[in-house]
Amino acid sequence: MRKSKKERQQLLMSTIQDNPFVTDEELAEKFQVSVQTIRLDRLELSIPELRERIKSVAEKRFDDEVKSLPIEEVIGEIIDIELDQNAISIFDVKEEHVFKRNQIARGHHVFAQANSLAVAVINDELALTAKANIQFIRSVKLHERVIAKAKVEKIDEAKGRTFVQVRSFVNNELVFTGDFEMYRSNNQ
Amino acid sequence: MRKSKKERQQLLMSTIQDNPFVTDEELAEKFQVSVQTIRLDRLELSIPELRERIKSVAEKRFDDEVKSLPIEEVIGEIIDIELDQNAISIFDVKEEHVFKRNQIARGHHVFAQANSLAVAVINDELALTAKANIQFIRSVKLHERVIAKAKVEKIDEAKGRTFVQVRSFVNNELVFTGDFEMYRSNNQ
DNA sequence: ACTACTCTTAGTACCTAGTCATAAGAACTC
DNA sequence: GAGTTCTTATGACTAGGTACTAAGAGTAGT
Numbered sequence: 001m002r003k004s005k006k007e008r009q010q011l012l013m014s015t016i017q018d019n020p021f022v023t024d025e026e027l028a029e030k031f032q033v034s035v036q037t038i039r040l041d042r043l044e045l046s047i048p049e050l051r052e053r054i055k056s057v058a059e060k061r062f063d064d065e066v067k068s069l070p071i072e073e074v075i076g077e078i079i080d081i082e083l084d085q086n087a088i089s090i091f092d093v094k095e096e097h098v099f100k101r102n103q104i105a106r107g108h109h110v111f112a113q114a115n116s117l118a119v120a121v122i123n124d125e126l127a128l129t130a131k132a133n134i135q136f137i138r139s140v141k142l143h144e145r146v147i148a149k150a151k152v153e154k155i156d157e158a159k160g161r162t163f164v165q166v167r168s169f170v171n172n173e174l175v176f177t178g179d180f181e182m183y184r185s186n187n188q
Numbered sequence: 189m190r191k192s193k194k195e196r197q198q199l200l201m202s203t204i205q206d207n208p209f210v211t212d213e214e215l216a217e218k219f220q221v222s223v224q225t226i227r228l229d230r231l232e233l234s235i236p237e238l239r240e241r242i243k244s245v246a247e248k249r250f251d252d253e254v255k256s257l258p259i260e261e262v263i264g265e266i267i268d269i270e271l272d273q274n275a276i277s278i279f280d281v282k283e284e285h286v287f288k289r290n291q292i293a294r295g296h297h298v299f300a301q302a303n304s305l306a307v308a309v310i311n312d313e314l315a316l317t318a319k320a321n322i323q324f325i326r327s328v329k330l331h332e333r334v335i336a337k338a339k340v341e342k343i344d345e346a347k348g349r350t351f352v353q354v355r356s357f358v359n360n361e362l363v364f365t366g367d368f369e370m371y372r373s374n375n376q
Numbered sequence: 377a378c379t380a381c382t383c384t385t386a387g388t389a390c391c392t393a394g395t396c397a398t399a400a401g402a403a404c405t406c
Numbered sequence: 407g408a409g410t411t412c413t414t415a416t417g418a419c420t421a422g423g424t425a426c427t428a429a430g431a432g433t434a435g436t
Contacts, residue, residue: 005411005412005413020246021243021246021247023392023393023394024393024394025393033413033414034413034414034415035414036413036414036415036416037412037413037414039394039395040412040413040414043395049393049394049395050392050393050394051239051242051392051393051394051421051422052394054239054242054243054246055209055242055246057246057249057250058208058209058242058243058245058246058249059209060249061245061246061248061249062245075296099314101314102314104314104316106303106304106307107303107307107316107317107320108263108296108299108300108303108304111296111299111300111303111320112296112299112300115294115295115296115299116294116296119294119295128292128295128324128327129295129324130323130324131321131322131323131324132295132299132320132321132322132323133319133320133321133322134319134320134321134322135318135319135320136316136317136318136319139316193382193383193384211421211422211423212422212423213422221384221385222384222385222386223385224384224385224386224387225383225384225385227423227424228383228384231424237422237423237424238421238422238423239392239393239421239422239423240423
């Protein structure tokens, strides 16, 4: 037997939701009603026509592409630096940095902030990370501001190594520490 | 003066490439030719009509979504996984991952691949990194393909910790190792 | 100068997947 | 049986095309 109007419209919504590429004709066939009925339904439910639906899917994809490019680029903003001594950077945790399920920042973003600060503090053309010993003390959540402080512990000119300690805080609470052993580029 | 046919078709290609949402009429206006000429050009260049272009953009987005839902949270692409045992992912180093000056991959990308593989291999709602001991053995360069292999070393049910070792290779050469101590979410 | 050829433009018929408006029949509810 | 809602049909119109035919403009070869 054919469904009631309400039932049909409910199903119509979810059908289009998970397949926006379906035409009115296909829907009419599916629900055993006329094409006109489907169109009335869409009108009542404010569901745009096939072509508009496809277009908006395509546009969203375009937006996403523009958005996801610069994410990897910036790993915190350096607000203070004294080369070969210390440096401070801030990093605001946004939607794109957290696990969706629990809003906890993914470890590699917190690491990336610390690591790139360790690279920046070194007064050299370019430093590379050789080793790191890191510890995540407590998880960082969405919208928290992480302040990373790097301190150069020791410079071994002979071996071309520099040891940097980075501590990251949220509201003065320690959330991460890392001891980095860095190559100096002249030794690379 | 108006461009030659070849020039116009070259430009037409790139114009549509970076904005598939442009109509023949807009193109005709842009190149100061008739709509029919644009259509002949598209025919010669095998460029589909606006609606087909939009549709294919939308479809690609859909494909991506299906593909990227389970993997999205992982840096690099997982190609093999046995939960609580081992996993393998590949990560191609592109322009956006390297220092411009020397084409060497930034450490945090290599770390991110290893770290997220360590998260993925754990058979649990969600794992978090507690500690990590990492070593960059040799630098990874632009266009190299990093293959990370994660191995679960020990599961401490009582403490809710899992120990994972990750080794990353480029052409069978070890470039990175990391020992990760992971929280299990039930203990979080 | 005439022919041959490419390039461009115009026009017609047709298509899909719709919109909007009007009308009328069918099915329920009071 | 009347009133209301729901469904279907019909006609006119739209965007953004395809496919095809036809004709004029410009250039090159002989």
